[in-house]
Amino acid sequence: MKLVGFVPPSLRETIGTERVTLGPDHVYCPKATAETVTRVIDHLETKGRAIIQSYRVDELIDRIDEAVRLLLDRTSLVREKLLRDLQTSEYDREMIDLHLTDYVKQFRAHELRTFLVEDFGNPAVLDTWQPRVKGGLSRAIAAPVTYHSWSGNVPGVSLWSFVSQLLVKGPIFGKVATREPYVATAFAYALEQVDAHLAEAIALFWWPGESELQHVVYERVPLVVAYGHNDTLARIEASLPVTTRLLGYGHKWSFSVIGKEALDAYEYERTLHDVAWDVVNFNQQGCYSPQVVFVERGGNVSPREAAAQLFHELGTWEVKHPIRPLALAEKQRVQAYVSSGRIRAIQCEGADIWCAPDASYSVRFEPEGAVEPSPLHRHVTVYPFDTIEDVLAALRPLRAYLQTASVATSTERMTDWATQLSDVGVTRLAAVGTMTGTEAGWHHDGRLSVMDLIQWVDIDERLYRASERLVSYRQ
Amino acid sequence: MIEKRIEAFIRANEEDEETFQTLMIELFRKQFEENTPYRAFCQEKRKTPRTVKRWQDIPFVPVDAFKHLTLSRVPVEETVACFMTSGSTSGQRGKHYHADLTIYDASMDETVRRFVVDRPMRIACLFPRASELPNSSLAHYLNRIVDQYGKEGSGYFIDSSGIAFDAFASFLKEATCDDEPVLLLGATFSYVHLFDHFQETTFTLPKGSRVFDTGGYKGQSEALPEATFYETLSAQFGVPLESCVNMYGMSELSTQYYDRGHATSPAVKVGPPWIRTRIIDPLTGDDLPYGETGIIVHYDLANTNAVTAVMTEDVGYAHEDGFVLLGRAEGAEAKGCSLQLADFLQVTGGTR
Numbered sequence: 001m002k003l004v005g006f007v008p009p010s011l012r013e014t015i016g017t018e019r020v021t022l023g024p025d026h027v028y029c030p031k032a033t034a035e036t037v038t039r040v041i042d043h044l045e046t047k048g049r050a051i052i053q054s055y056r057v058d059e060l061i062d063r064i065d066e067a068v069r070l071l072l073d074r075t076s077l078v079r080e081k082l083l084r085d086l087q088t089s090e091y092d093r094e095m096i097d098l099h100l101t102d103y104v105k106q107f108r109a110h111e112l113r114t115f116l117v118e119d120f121g122n123p124a125v126l127d128t129w130q131p132r133v134k135g136g137l138s139r140a141i142a143a144p145v146t147y148h149s150w151s152g153n154v155p156g157v158s159l160w161s162f163v164s165q166l167l168v169k170g171p172i173f174g175k176v177a178t179r180e181p182y183v184a185t186a187f188a189y190a191l192e193q194v195d196a197h198l199a200e201a202i203a204l205f206w207w208p209g210e211s212e213l214q215h216v217v218y219e220r221v222p223l224v225v226a227y228g229h230n231d232t233l234a235r236i237e238a239s240l241p242v243t244t245r246l247l248g249y250g251h252k253w254s255f256s257v258i259g260k261e262a263l264d265a266y267e268y269e270r271t272l273h274d275v276a277w278d279v280v281n282f283n284q285q286g287c288y289s290p291q292v293v294f295v296e297r298g299g300n301v302s303p304r305e306a307a308a309q310l311f312h313e314l315g316t317w318e319v320k321h322p323i324r325p326l327a328l329a330e331k332q333r334v335q336a337y338v339s340s341g342r343i344r345a346i347q348c349e350g351a352d353i354w355c356a357p358d359a360s361y362s363v364r365f366e367p368e369g370a371v372e373p374s375p376l377h378r379h380v381t382v383y384p385f386d387t388i389e390d391v392l393a394a395l396r397p398l399r400a401y402l403q404t405a406s407v408a409t410s411t412e413r414m415t416d417w418a419t420q421l422s423d424v425g426v427t428r429l430a431a432v433g434t435m436t437g438t439e440a441g442w443h444h445d446g447r448l449s450v451m452d453l454i455q456w457v458d459i460d461e462r463l464y465r466a467s468e469r470l471v472s473y474r475q
Numbered sequence: 476m477i478e479k480r481i482e483a484f485i486r487a488n489e490e491d492e493e494t495f496q497t498l499m500i501e502l503f504r505k506q507f508e509e510n511t512p513y514r515a516f517c518q519e520k521r522k523t524p525r526t527v528k529r530w531q532d533i534p535f536v537p538v539d540a541f542k543h544l545t546l547s548r549v550p551v552e553e554t555v556a557c558f559m560t561s562g563s564t565s566g567q568r569g570k571h572y573h574a575d576l577t578i579y580d581a582s583m584d585e586t587v588r589r590f591v592v593d594r595p596m597r598i599a600c601l602f603p604r605a606s607e608l609p610n611s612s613l614a615h616y617l618n619r620i621v622d623q624y625g626k627e628g629s630g631y632f633i634d635s636s637g638i639a640f641d642a643f644a645s646f647l648k649e650a651t652c653d654d655e656p657v658l659l660l661g662a663t664f665s666y667v668h669l670f671d672h673f674q675e676t677t678f679t680l681p682k683g684s685r686v687f688d689t690g691g692y693k694g695q696s697e698a699l700p701e702a703t704f705y706e707t708l709s710a711q712f713g714v715p716l717e718s719c720v721n722m723y724g725m726s727e728l729s730t731q732y733y734d735r736g737h738a739t740s741p742a743v744k745v746g747p748p749w750i751r752t753r754i755i756d757p758l759t760g761d762d763l764p765y766g767e768t769g770i771i772v773h774y775d776l777a778n779t780n781a782v783t784a785v786m787t788e789d790v791g792y793a794h795e796d797g798f799v800l801l802g803r804a805e806g807a808e809a810k811g812c813s814l815q816l817a818d819f820l821q822v823t824g825g826t827r
Contacts, residue, residue, distance in 0.1 A: 152812045227812065253814040285811025326758075328790065329804040332770060333816070335757035336788075339537040346515045347543055353519075359758035373819040376811075397822055401814050 002085055004181040005029040006188035006204040008043055009196050015040070020206065022178050024088045029181075029206045034216050040203045041220050044171035045144040048201035052169050055198070057116065057126045063198055064163060065109035067190035072104055078193070082186040086155060089180065090324045091282060096155055099281070100183075102437055103156050107163050116167060119451045126169055126454075135461030140454040142170025143223045149214070149236070151228040153179035154286050159187060161225050164450045171201040173217065177227075181206055215239060223247070223453065247452050249445055252287035252403035253373070255294065256432060257391060257417065259409025263299030263306060269313075271408050272306060274433025276313035278406060280321060280361075281436040284376040287445075288404040288428070288435050291374040293382045294391045296409075303384035304352065304365055311354035311363040314378060323360050326377055333375040338362055341381075344369070370394070388417050392424050399425035403445060406432045477501055478578060478779055481749075485581045485777065488589075490748045498776055499530035502783055509548040513782055516540070531753065535760075535772050535784035538727050541569030546781040549574040554780065558612035558726040571612070571726050574780045579729045582777040583616055584623075586747050590733035591620065591687055591720060592658050598629040599646050601638060601661030601669075612726045613690065617660050624658070638665060640672050647678045647712075656683030659712070662690040663721075667699065670707055679713035686714050689722040701741060723800060727785045729777035732797065745797040749776040754793050757786070768792045768801065 004027040007015050015036050017028040030036065052060075070078040079100075086096050105111070116123035120140065124130050129137035146165055150158040158177065162184055165172040176184050184204055192199035207213050209232070218224065218240050225247045226236050233248040240246055256278065262271040278290050293310065295303035326334065341353035341364040350367035361378040371394045374380050385391050395402060402425040407414050418429045427446035428438075443449065468474075481498055484491070504524040507514050513536070517523060522534040538560070540546065547554060549572070556576055560569035573579060592598075598621050608614040621629055628650075632643040650657045657680060661669075666688055686708055699707070709716050717736035723744050724731035730750040734742035746752070753762055754769040763769040772786045791800045 154811050157812070229815070230818070249812070251812050251814045251818065253819065282811065285813050287812035287814075289811075289813050291813065328757075328768065328770070331757045332788070332804045335770075336537070336539070339539060342516060342519055343540055343543045345519065346512050357759075373814065373816050375816065376813055398819070401818070401822065 002027040002182075003029075004176060004185050004204075005206050006185060006192075006199075006202055007040065008048060008200045008203055009192065010047070010200060011040060011043055022181060022206070027181070030204075032205050032207050032211075032213055034213065037205065037213055037216050038220075040205075041145055041173060041217070044173060044201060044203055045220075048171040048203075049144055051197055052166070052171060052201040055169065057123050057167065057169070060166060060169065060198075061109050061112045061116075063191065063195050064107060064112060064166060066194040067187060068104055068107045070190040070193065071186065072101060078186055078190045082182055085182040085186075086180075089153065089155065091155070092321050092324070095281065095321045099155060099436075104159070106438070107159060112163070112167060115164070115450055119449060126167075129459060132458075136464060137459040139457045140168065141457060142168040142454050143221065145171050145173050145221050146223045146225065146453060147217050147221045148172060148174040149224065149226040149228070150175065150177040150184065151179075151226075151232070152177055152285075154282050155180055156183040157227065158184040160444065160449070162187060164453055165225075166201075168450055168453045170453060172203070173221070174202075174204045175214070176204055176206050178206070178208070218244060225249075225453075247447070249287075251401070252445065253398055253401040254288050254290050254404040254406075254435060255292050255395075256290045256406045256435075257388075257408070257421075258293065258295045258306065258432070259407070259413055259417075260296045260299030261410050261413075262408035262432075263295070263301040265300050268299075268301045268306065268309065271432055272309045273313045273316070274431075275406070275408075276310055276317050277433050278435040279314065279378055279380050280317040283323060283378055284374060284380070286436050288430075288438065289376075290380065290404075290406065290435060291376070292371055293380055294385050294394075295382050297384050297386055303367075303382060304350075307352070307363050307365040307382035308354060310380070310382065311361075314361040314363065315356065318356070318361055318378075323378060330375070330377060334359060334362075334377060334379055337364075337375040337379055340372075388420055392420060395421075395424045395426075402426045404428045404430055404435050406430045406435045408432045477505060481776055481779060482578055482581050485578065485585055485747075485749055488585045488747065495749060495751075495776065496530055499533065499774065499783060500524075500527065502776065502779060503527060503530075503533045506548060506782060510546055510782070512540075512544040513546055516544075530751065530774050530783075531762075533774065533784045535774075535786045536782050537786045538569060538725070538788060541571055541727050541781075542567045545570070545572075547572040547574075548780050556615070557610055558615070559610040560726045569727060571781050573729075576615075578777050578779055579612075579615075580619065582730045582747070582749065583619065586731055586733065587620055587623075589747070590735075590745075591722070592624050592685065595624050595626045596629075597627075597646075597650055597655050597657045598625040599643060599657060599659050600629075600631045601633050601643070601659065601665040602631070603633055603635075604631055607635075612724070613662070616724070616731075620660060626655075628655070633665070638668055638672070640669075643669075644673075644676075647680065650684075651679065651681060654681045656681045656685075658684070659686045661688055663688045663704070664690070666704070666708060670711060673711060677711050677713060684712070684714050685718045685720060686712055687720050687722065689724065725785075725787070727781075728773055728775045729779075730775045741799050741801070743794045743797050743799055750774065752793075752798050754791060754798065755786075765793050770804075771798065771800070 002025055007030045016031045018031045019028055070076045122130055125140045129139050132138050148161050188202050188204055223245050227249045230250045233250055237246050256275050295306045338355050338359055344351040345353050352365040355362040364381040366381050366383055405421050405426045407429055507524055517534045520534050554572040554574050556573040558571045600617050600621050602617045605614040605618040632639045705719050708719050721734050722731050732744040732746045734744055751774040753772045755772055757770045771789045771791045774784050790804045791798050
């Protein structure tokens with residue numbers, strides 16, 4: 001029996017569960033009605049908030065760390081159940097197992113302290129009034145309740161904002177993603193196991209995208225964090241009162257840039273092996289997954305040879321992490337991409353395509369012609385370039401969607417390219433092989449991770465002075 | 476000459492798997508040898524006359540190939556006809572060159588006689604003349620039917636300004652008066668325009684009348700569900716559902732499929748002995764288990780100049796008598812957070 005969602009422990013008896021179908025799974029989730037949702041929000045705003053605010057930040061870090069350890073521990077029931085629940089995901093078991101560990105490691109105590117110091121400098125602002133350099137005092141407060149709407153099928157994406165929300169001592173009302181509701185659920189239960197008191201500040205529900213219940217929430221919360229397609233984000237924004245803030249994370253486009261230094265006889269195999277991993281992990285479905293690879297001319301290995309090698313490396317990864325069968329429409333899209341590649345190879349002298357016999361992965365080489373998107377699911381095109389300008393020209397129209405660029409080149413050129421790439425809109429520069437593994441405190445789509453979730457409150461220096469004149473022990 | 480033997484096979488109009496197999500393989504060999512882009516395509520897939528022994532193994536090209544490659548055994552300047560696709564989505568049009576139209580005409584003669592009309596009738600054609608649309612295979616096809624079977628009183632009821640509703644209404648009324656069964660020929664979307672125009676005004680056509688439609692909507696008018704369309708057609712013209720025949724064809728092929736009327740829906744498409752269909756997995760190219768939904772691939776012996784094997788973008792499943800056409804595959808929305816194709820194209824102004 002799969003359980004999805006989470007109700008604060010003290011409300012559990014009065015809020016039942018209902019059976020719903022999420023994709024291939026039948027699951028039980030909290031009964032979602034206007035009444036139950038309202039009651040939960042009332043509870044989070046009052047009791048939940050009082051409880052979570054009574055913790056100091058470093059105490060919260062410790063609790064989260066303990067819950068995370070349950071997810072890291074290969075012998076824990078929490079992890080075992082989670083992996084079982086994720087079996088119906090399209091990603092193979094080993095990929096999930098590896099990913100879960102790598103990913104969840106980022107939420108250990110040390111990493112959490114890093115996020116907070118990164119963003120706040122002095123995380124104690126979350127606990128009490130802290131003196132400011134300019135004078136006066138400031139405090140950072142989370143909203144009484146924040147709504148997080150998660151989407152997509154990449155496991156664990158929800159943890160980022162979930163943990164960030166707890167760190168700023170704000171109760172969370174989350175709507176789990178239809179295609180991957182399990183990681184957030186598992187984490188909530190792990191936290192309850194560590195500290196049931198703290199769990200009173202957490203609620204996770206599920207409802208279908210078009211449900212009217214989201215509007216019940218929008219009326220009550222001052223802050224919404226939402227993931228999804230830009231159209232979805234636009235719809236949400238249109239539904240929010242002007243006083244409610246929206247932090248939206250839409251779909252993104254990422255890519256790789258391989259410099260000639262990475263293509264010498266010693267380096268090229270490893271470089272392309274790593275690029276292939278970026279393509280294979282999550283079958284290119286993450287916002288940080290590369291859709292195309294730009295390869296510089298002039299190295300020991302030509303861009304065309306690099307494309308052939310990349311194809312070979314995709315094959316190697318495929319043995320370890322075979323891809324599951326796609327839906328018919330996805331297959332058709334891949335087929336159109338591969339056919340296009342074959343036709344281009346006939347029409348254009350330099351164009352080429354290498355394709356696995358069952359088309360489970362492919363690499364196209366396109367020396368001329370505009371940049372085309374990938375159909376995903378491990379199909380990628382290599383575009384050769386002479387100067388970084390060529391790459392920038394192709395990227396400019398996509399400014400609003402650019403996110404991660406992996407770069408393989410010398411330090412000097414890397415910083416130079418990083419400057420130019422960031423000017424066209426890239427928000428993260430990563431090493432090849434690490435595109436899908438983000439670092440602690442990364443700025444998702446260029447935004448601050450935890451700072452966005454709070455409001456600053458300032459006590460004016462003059463108020464402090466004025467109050468000093470009225471103390472009982474004044475002279 | 477292989478063309479002569481293919482023509483004879485078509486005119487014989489009999490099921491004969493062995494002869495079909497032989498002719499397809501021979502034709503494939505000719506296309507491999509004489510059609511350079513196709514040869515390159517086959518070689519990339521490691522399919523050559525040495526390895527291709529059955530028609531099922533003949534490498535199929537996607538319909539898109541007709542847009543980007545010149546698929547013709549005979550130099551283009553020497554061909555007599557170029558039928559072009561309607562270029563509905565991307566703007567670019569596929570080109571199917573015919574060295575001559577003997578086989579195309581032989582093929583349609585046999586199938587029309589069997590599925591559409593077999594005696595002279597009064598015919599109303601709701602499609603322009605071939606002289607106005609020289610690159611339209613459908614215009615050629617419909618015009619030929621009118622030429623061969625049209626009795627006095629037949630006519631064309633569409634011109635550059637649209638459908639001649641009044642003249643068409645007169646035609647129907649006269650036929651009713653004379654108790655002369657009629658044959659209506661038109662594109663599916665033309666009938667939708669007729670529904671909109673005539674609304675509650677219905678006709679009761681004489682017994683033996685038939686209504687023929689083809690082409691689907693091509694984004695021209697509001698799509699009606701198939702069953703509703705045929706019910707409306709039957710009601711509007713007073714013609715029983717079994718006499719409403721649909722033809723499924725495409726510029727990339729030379730042969731057409733038909734259903735046997737719409738008493739049941741969805742209708743099964745049936746073809747003559749010189750065309751075959753496979754329902755496949757588009758990635759592996761393998762046949763799907765019988766009855767499963769997949770991509771439709773056609774193998775047309777009458778495609779003598781271009782390529783016999785064509786993969787469509789249509790989805791369907793196999794049936795005892797032929798296949799059932801479901802339409803386009805439903806778009807798979809992105810499941811992750813990586814930018815989708817449609818959004819990318821919107822931003823870059825690209826086309827597919």
